[in-house]
Amino acid sequence: MLTFDNIVVAIQGATILRRVTFRIDAGQTVALIGRNGAGKTTVLRTVMGLIGPAGGRLGFEGRDITAMRADQRPGLGIGYAPEDRRLFSAFTVEENIRLPAEVARRPKAEIADTLDRIYSMIPELKEMARRPAGQVSGGQGKIVALGRALMLGTKIILLDEPFQGLAPILAARYGETLKALKATRPDISVLITESNPSLLKPFADRTLIIERGDLSEIMNDEPLVA
Secondary structure, eight states: OEEEEEEEEEETTEEEEEEEEEEEOTTOEEEEEOOTTSSHHHHHHHHTTSSOOSEEEEEETTEEOTTOOGGGSGGGTEEEEOTTOOOOTTSBHHHHHHHHHHHTTOOHHHHHHHHHHHHHHSHHHHHHTTSBGGGSOHHHHHHHHHHHHHHHOSSEEEEESTTTTOOHHHHHHHHHHHHHHHHHOTTOEEEEEESOGGGTTTTOSEEEEEETTEEEEEOTTSOOOO
């Protein structure tokens, strides 16, 4: 489904990704583990077209999307929840969740159906639906960002450090939501970044380690070192 083939990314003359190569198949949940500054967010931003690679090929469902514009990529079925959430504080929670589909001009009936599925999977979003996004906590905001990613993320979801800063109760709830996503939509792929490897071990089918822009893969029965 998603393939990185010798992707090189440099920012302001500094090489961030060094010939990164990996593949995520349909329905896989893949953990991308690394310290701060290792290149995790750069991988996700490259998928979304927010950063252009200096070399290599990015593929999605057999199609070369290396040069595709960023605004076209969500339409492929890619959902993205950035680390900083990026919610519009003056909009309600529901307006934030609906926004990507409305910008993409999806039919109203399709938006309503997708919203109902998201609410059934994450009931607290329905409870917060009319609340201004500026009034939700940081942890609740991450759950809102997940719901928003699911509006267009029909094939793959990219989650950037979703557990960072969450209180234990919210972290547990977020984990339950990921399990529910895997149970109800086994066809959706998920790529999750995290600094703490133990948080993702219960969800990940595969674990990738990134360090100084170099990528390696470990078997999930091997011990993980933070």
